[in-house]
Amino acid sequence: MLTGIVDGRWLAAAVIVVAALFVLPSLIPPFYVYMLALIFVTALLAMSLNLVLGYGGLYQFHHGVFYGVGAYAVALILKKTSLPAGVAFIAAPIVAAITGLLIGWFCVRLTELYFGMLQISLGSLIWAIVFRWYSFTGGDDGIHGIPLPPAISSLQSSYYFILSIFALSVAALYLIIKSPFGATLQATRDNPQRCEAIGVNVRRHQLMGIVIASFFGGVAGVLFVVLEHSVFPDLLFWVLSLEVFIMCLLGGWFTFLGPALGAGIIVTLRTFAGIYTEYWTAIMGVLLILLIFFLPEGVMGFLLSKFKGRSEHVEPVPAPSLDTTAARPSTDVASS
Amino acid sequence: MIKSLHPSVVGPGPSLRIAIAMELAQNLDLAALGSQLLVGLSRAMVLFIVAAGLSFVLGVLRVPNIAHGSLYMIGAFSAYTISTLFGDSSAGFWLALAIAPLVVALVGLIVERALLSHLYDREHLMLILFTFALMLILGDLVKAVWGADYRSVLAPETLRGSVSVLGAPLPRYNLFLLFVGPLVAVGLWLFVNKTKVGKISRAAAADRDMVSVLGINVNAVSAGAFVLGCFLAGLGGALIAPTVSVTLGMDHTIIIESFLIVTIGGLGNVWGALIGALIFGLTQSLGVLLLPQFAIVFPYAAVVIVLLLRPRGLLESICSSDLIDSVNRKARS
Numbered sequence: 001m002l003t004g005i006v007d008g009r010w011l012a013a014a015v016i017v018v019a020a021l022f023v024l025p026s027l028i029p030p031f032y033v034y035m036l037a038l039i040f041v042t043a044l045l046a047m048s049l050n051l052v053l054g055y056g057g058l059y060q061f062h063h064g065v066f067y068g069v070g071a072y073a074v075a076l077i078l079k080k081t082s083l084p085a086g087v088a089f090i091a092a093p094i095v096a097a098i099t100g101l102l103i104g105w106f107c108v109r110l111t112e113l114y115f116g117m118l119q120i121s122l123g124s125l126i127w128a129i130v131f132r133w134y135s136f137t138g139g140d141d142g143i144h145g146i147p148l149p150p151a152i153s154s155l156q157s158s159y160y161f162i163l164s165i166f167a168l169s170v171a172a173l174y175l176i177i178k179s180p181f182g183a184t185l186q187a188t189r190d191n192p193q194r195c196e197a198i199g200v201n202v203r204r205h206q207l208m209g210i211v212i213a214s215f216f217g218g219v220a221g222v223l224f225v226v227l228e229h230s231v232f233p234d235l236l237f238w239v240l241s242l243e244v245f246i247m248c249l250l251g252g253w254f255t256f257l258g259p260a261l262g263a264g265i266i267v268t269l270r271t272f273a274g275i276y277t278e279y280w281t282a283i284m285g286v287l288l289i290l291l292i293f294f295l296p297e298g299v300m301g302f303l304l305s306k307f308k309g310r311s312e313h314v315e316p317v318p319a320p321s322l323d324t325t326a327a328r329p330s331t332d333v334a335s336s
Numbered sequence: 337m338i339k340s341l342h343p344s345v346v347g348p349g350p351s352l353r354i355a356i357a358m359e360l361a362q363n364l365d366l367a368a369l370g371s372q373l374l375v376g377l378s379r380a381m382v383l384f385i386v387a388a389g390l391s392f393v394l395g396v397l398r399v400p401n402i403a404h405g406s407l408y409m410i411g412a413f414s415a416y417t418i419s420t421l422f423g424d425s426s427a428g429f430w431l432a433l434a435i436a437p438l439v440v441a442l443v444g445l446i447v448e449r450a451l452l453s454h455l456y457d458r459e460h461l462m463l464i465l466f467t468f469a470l471m472l473i474l475g476d477l478v479k480a481v482w483g484a485d486y487r488s489v490l491a492p493e494t495l496r497g498s499v500s501v502l503g504a505p506l507p508r509y510n511l512f513l514l515f516v517g518p519l520v521a522v523g524l525w526l527f528v529n530k531t532k533v534g535k536i537s538r539a540a541a542a543d544r545d546m547v548s549v550l551g552i553n554v555n556a557v558s559a560g561a562f563v564l565g566c567f568l569a570g571l572g573g574a575l576i577a578p579t580v581s582v583t584l585g586m587d588h589t590i591i592i593e594s595f596l597i598v599t600i601g602g603l604g605n606v607w608g609a610l611i612g613a614l615i616f617g618l619t620q621s622l623g624v625l626l627l628p629q630f631a632i633v634f635p636y637a638a639v640v641i642v643l644l645l646r647p648r649g650l651l652e653s654i655c656s657s658d659l660i661d662s663v664n665r666k667a668r669s
Contacts, residue, residue: 106640110647113400117599118647120592121639128633238592242402242468249465279480285472289451292458292466 018167025159034227037159039267040166041223046247046259047173048216053245054253055177056209057189058107059116062123063244065103066214068236070096070221072130075143075231085149089222096218097211099126104210108203120238127236142232146225153229162223169219174256176212185209250291252301370504372621378510380617381517382576386590387597387609388524389568395541395604396561398460399452402467405591406474407440407566411573412582413478414439416487426492433574440570441563443474448562453555475587484584489577509578516575517610520568524606537561541604593635600642602649611650615642 025033049063073092077083103122107115130137137143152161176182188195188202195202225231234240243266251262266284273280295302390404414436415429422428447470455466490496491509498505528534540547540557548554572590580586597616601608616635623634642650 106644110643113603114599114643114647117596118640118643121596121636121643124592125633125636125640128636129630132629132632134629237588239588246465246468249461279476281472282476282480285469285476288465288469288472292455292462292469 014171018163021163022160025156030155033155033159035267035271037155037162037227038271039264040162041220041227042244042247042267043260043263044166044169044223045217045220046244046251046263047170047256048213048220049244050248050253050256050259051173051177051185051213051216052206052209053248054255054259055182055189056185056206056213058206058209059112060119060210060213061116061245062119062238062241063213063217064238064241065123065126065236066096066100066217067221067224067240067244068130068231068233069099069126069214070218071224071231071235072137072143072221073218074222074225075146076137078146078148078225079143092222093215093218096221097215100211100214100217101207104207104214107210108206120241123236123241124238127233127238130236131233137233140233142230144230146229146231148226148229152226158226161226165219165223169216170260173216177256181205181208246288250288252304254301255304258301366502367504368625369622370501371506372625373618374506374510374514376618376621377614378513378517378579378617379621380613381513382572383590383593383597383617384517384610384613385520385568385575386572387594387601387613388520388606389565389572390594391598391601391604391606391609392524392537392568393562393565394598396537397456397558399463399467399562400595401562401565402464402591403470403474404467404565404569404594405587405589406471406478407444407569408573408576408590409478409582409584409587410443410474411436411440411570412489412577412580412586413482413487413573414570415574415577416482416489416582419489426494429490429492429578432489432577433571436574437567437570440573441567444563444566445559448559452562453559456555456558471587471591475584479584487582489582491578495578513575513579520571521606521610528606533557533560596636596639600639600646600649602651605649605651608649608651615639 021036024036045063045067048066049060052058052060052063070092073095074088077088077091078085103119106122107119110118131140133139134141148158152158177186184195184200185205185208188200188205192202221235224235244263247262247266248259249262250265251260252258269284269287270280273283277283386404386408390401393399393401393404415432418432418435419428422431451470452466455463495509495512498507499511500506526534528538536547536552537557537560540552540554540561544554547557593616597609597612599612600615601610601612615638619634619638620631623631627633
């Protein structure tokens with residue numbers, strides 16, 4: 001049934017990789033298990049962002065908000081109510097998706113830079129409320145010691161839980177991108193005018209993309225809580241959003257797995273550089289600059305161009321559309 | 337940030353007779369309003385100076401400089417070092433105010449010549465990535481040089497204390513900021529509109545290729561614009577230093593505020609940056625009177641409202657469609 005969408009060889013490769021990752025924790029020290037789990041969480045966040053950034057061509061500048069909202073939702077439900085954990089795990093991504101619907105509903109009226117800036121201000125609004133509402137969200141202290149079901153509270157078991165959810169989410173994202181909806185979303189990125197002309201509701205598709213992306217951002221937030229047992233307002237701060245954005249650029253936003261690679265690079269770098277020096281951000285900055293000068297296509301782009309022989313899997317490089325005024329004449333809400 | 341809430345917001349004590357208490361309450365509220373207004377206006381002036389620098393760089397170079405906040409932080413820390421060299425004397429402060437922005441401008445010049453100037457023909461997103469990397473490096477540089485402690489800069493003696501107007505104590509330093517802000521605004525306006533260099537930079541913002549065709553060295557213009565932007569960031573940092581604790585992390589707050597101010601004002605527009613800064617500063621300081629706990633929410637809400645009503649900013653952008661077109665051309669090629 002899936003043969004039309006998923007290449008058999010790639011499916012087999014994916015199954016082997018996931019199986020290998022399942023065996024891994026019994027072979028490596030807990031420290032690396034933790035780091036791998038953190039990479040999965042961050043990679044899911046970056047890949048969910050890339051659905052709208054790379055495939056939708058939208059300047060999703062504040063994706064971290066949905067991550068934070070998902071994390072806070074699950075934390076608050078587990079801490080303040082007696083609902084079972086399963087309900088919290090399902091409700092939190094839905095809360096994130098609703099937040100995405102609300103923010104996106106305003107944002108799709110604007111384009112490129114202005115879209116991003118409106119999203120930053122709406123997101124910062126939520127951050128500011130979370131940051132200051134001490135009686136409900138714990139303010140700048142956040143919430144610690146979130147009670148999780150015993151089945152997933154150890155590091156090993158949480159690793160398996162995170163890996164399973166990560167694999168399922170990535171598969172779902174892949175199917176969404178390959179679906180008719182995904183194809184239309186990419187079409188709205190490449191040529192919104194023509195899409196309008198053939199009767200595609202560009203804004204509605206973009207909004208749908210944002211809702212899906214924020215849902216999976218919320219899933220990543222839930223996984224973060226499973227891993228860390230705590231939440232804090234920095235999850236919704238714009239610096240984190242920017243970092244995730246950078247992961248997509250670094251890995252290559254024009255590929256499906258690029259953002260995951262970017263997330264892996266940054267998390268690994270931070271973990272190891274953090275052991276040896278407190279100046280790990282400067283090291284990351286220097287590496288980024290070297291990358292800009294010597295690997296302008298991003299790491300994934302570099303790897304892909306190295307293996308040109310297998311270029312049937314290499315998608316052409318569509319710029320994330322910064323498509324604008326010219327393309328979308330009726331973007332002003334109330335300026336007339 | 338607003339340092340402290342004026343104590344009178346709490347209201348008068350209950351021991352007074354009701355009539356007197358009410359009258360007092362009224363007076364005190366006015367006093368609170370007055371001082372919050374001054375706090376908001378003076379903060380707006382610093383925000384304006386920083387945002388104007390960001391706006392100028394964005395307009396002429398098309399670079400959304402994420403590291404702008406780090407340059408502001410370097411300005412504040414340099415002001416600290418220079419003023420402590422002179423034992424916190426008045427002369428120390430004035431020297432710091434004069435030299436710190438130049439230090440930051442020098443940092444900007446080095447960065448522009450050594451790195452940024454090689455990247456102008458690159459894709460826009462790569463420039464964002466570059467300035468982000470710069471922010472990471474400069475942030476750690478500040479940590480390495482000055483450490484993670486809180487620092488404070490003393491205002492010069494003439495600007496310490498406060499003057500009392502209608503019972504409202506107005507800090508002198510804030511009044512001084514109120515004087516400096518418009519001075520910088522007028523100076524910038526004169527520079528951009530009346531000098532040849534300013535006109536060329538405006539032309540470069542509108543059509544870079546055409547300016548280049550006319551035989552003008554656009555790279556030199558870009559370098560100058562970037563250095564001027566850095567100078568303004570440093571000036572803002574040096575000016576804010578006596579009113580806040582100078583510390584790591586001050587770059588993160590200012591940069592997001594500056595970007596939002598530039599956006600609602602109109603990209604590259606100096607007066608727009610001034611209006612945006614006033615909106616930002618005043619909504620926050622007056623928000624303290626309404627809902628002290630959630631005062632930081634108000635400016636963001638104001639930005640949302642402005643962007644929904646006027647998606648392209650309040651005033652016209654000097655590089656309106658061209659900025660976006662050039663981005664598109666680069667992205668497509």
